[in-house]
Amino acid sequence: MATHALSSGPKSDQTSYFLPLLPWGRRDGEVDTPVFMPVGTAGTVKAMTPEGVAATGAQIVLGNTYHLMLRPGAGRIAALGGLHRFMNWPHAILTDSGGFQVMSLAARRTIAETGVTFRSHLDGSLHELTPERSIAIQHLLGGDVTMALDECTPYPAPPEAVETSMELSMRWAERSRCAFIERPGHGVFGIVQGGVHPDLRLRSAARLVEIGFDGYAVGGLAIGEGQATTFAVLDATVPALPEDRPRYLMGVGKPADLVGAVMRGIDMFDCVLPTRSGRTAQAFTRGGTVNLRNARHADDPAPLDPECPCPACSSYSRAYLHHLSRAGEILASMLLTAHNLRYYADLMAAMRAAIERGSLAVLAAGFEAHNDPDPTRAPLTPTGIA
């Protein structure tokens, strides 16, 4: 695998992003791209030890600023040595800005030019999140990648509302960039908004590039617009982002979404799908998704996925995983989360290998043919590439 400072997906042979030095002294900051980031919402990837997360092949996890600022508090985590040490994760961490969870979880939120005020979903306490405050909190957490604060525009929304929201996000992006304190091994990413409107997306991308970030995220997608529209927005947006900076599609997604997005030049992903599915007995396999609660698994001595080397597949039958799921046992969540993260990590590794060989389109075609045929799904391969 080639080692480069930054990656730009299939149009480049660059497949790793270098974070030279983690804040508490371990030289362990290189991340191979394209990469999937398991979500470690509250300082833990749910139902996993950090050793277990690393064993799936994950190289970087996402920490949620909204959750951590409310509990246990960013100042407390800083006093305890930062998020890496707190959660015993010596590899890379990306922290989000908190904006998305404020919109989806917090109560009585008010958005103004300054920022957003809201009440905690835990105890009703009043908080304010401004671009400067989000960046400062992320600094306290000590993650390797900091995200600019943005407003995730709802979908659907009138074009004028999308434009107004995008423009606010761009002003917040500039304030976020200014508030970010440069230090070795740390970077800050801007987030493209603009809904499903190519012109707004392009204006947003141009503004972010003008400000200048270490990486560029595409936000406000996978919130109900459908895979074809997601891909269309990527087709319009990604070419406007610098090739020598990582591109991150936020909150995505299903395995087919990842393949289609990497085909379109995306380098980084995060999503709760593999972990949340692991806690509801949904498993991703090379043969499609499997619901282990289904009675047809009750007597099945076969492994979940015979090609998967994860603990769930190498040591247990589908019958046992079915039993654990039906009995509500914690071990079901532990084993199926580990399996799903392994599936995602292996899929990303397969895409990296295909990029190295120049055969990503072949992988995408094979994926389309063998996994979960879905007539409503958009073609994974963008027009003009395959």
Next chain:
Amino acid sequence: MATHALSSGPKSDQTSYFLPLLPWGRRDGEVDTPVFMPVGTAGTVKAMTPEGVAATGAQIVLGNTYHLMLRPGAGRIAALGGLHRFMNWPHAILTDSGGFQVMSLAARRTIAETGVTFRSHLDGSLHELTPERSIAIQHLLGGDVTMALDECTPYPAPPEAVETSMELSMRWAERSRCAFIERPGHGVFGIVQGGVHPDLRLRSAARLVEIGFDGYAVGGLAIGEGQATTFAVLDATVPALPEDRPRYLMGVGKPADLVGAVMRGIDMFDCVLPTRSGRTAQAFTRGGTVNLRNARHADDPAPLDPECPCPACSSYSRAYLHHLSRAGEILASMLLTAHNLRYYADLMAAMRAAIERGSLAVLAAGFEAHNDPDPTRAPLTPTGIA
């Protein structure tokens, strides 16, 4: 550590019990005694992988016949290769008879000479458990140690009721012994009943010895009678049990209970306390019990127990464990269960080493002086030993 066929606690130098061959072919059946058996209720020690259980030092786990016969069913487990293979636990397993859970969990139970009929707490389905049926189910599960079916007499109860119940349990014990199919590496244990009445306990023990078992359990204790009474019953009962067979105190207990019972000649224990406590943020440590939900841990960078080598103590702060507990994270249950099982395994290992050195009474005195001074607790050392 000496290797013997059976153990009899401090009055002997025998500290291991040999189970020569597990049913699915692994020569891994030796168990050092005195031993604590983590409870694997539904084919899993809750919140633990089997590798994690073994890493705590546990050598044998308990499987609950009541739970497994209802879900997923003993015939199904047998068809899948037995409980060892089903739950991926290559070490020893003791299965209980199902009687205790029928009394504590099942609905509309009716006890007759034949056995007990009851309705499942899961779906209301009707079941019958006779001595012969319990032994047959345990045979299907394929555990290494099978328990006779008994009636766990409630406490308190009139002496006549206790006597009637004990006599029924003795008739069931004989039927259980007859129903047990001898095979290499497998054994069957009888269970002494008789409430808090020394004369009934002695009559029960004599009857079981007359029948002849591979080991002897003391049942019907730790159900509200208090530690002093538990110890008094052991003082009266254990001397009546053969020295060359393991003695098992069922459902016990707190760390001090284990020390006091080993002082009285008990070799085997099982209890949900370390695992259940691990799921409610209660930790056992060399400095006493710790409630990690307590706010005083919120900023504490110190480990839970600096002398403990478990993952929870070697990689995390009390502050992090507090955070996980408050946030309801599965990882809290995983780490604290592992810690508590390690504490129990280490306590048993310390007692085995003390038995080897002939210094168990010194260990008990030190334990009494340093752990959780409790003025209401009974002396750990029985009269005439220390």
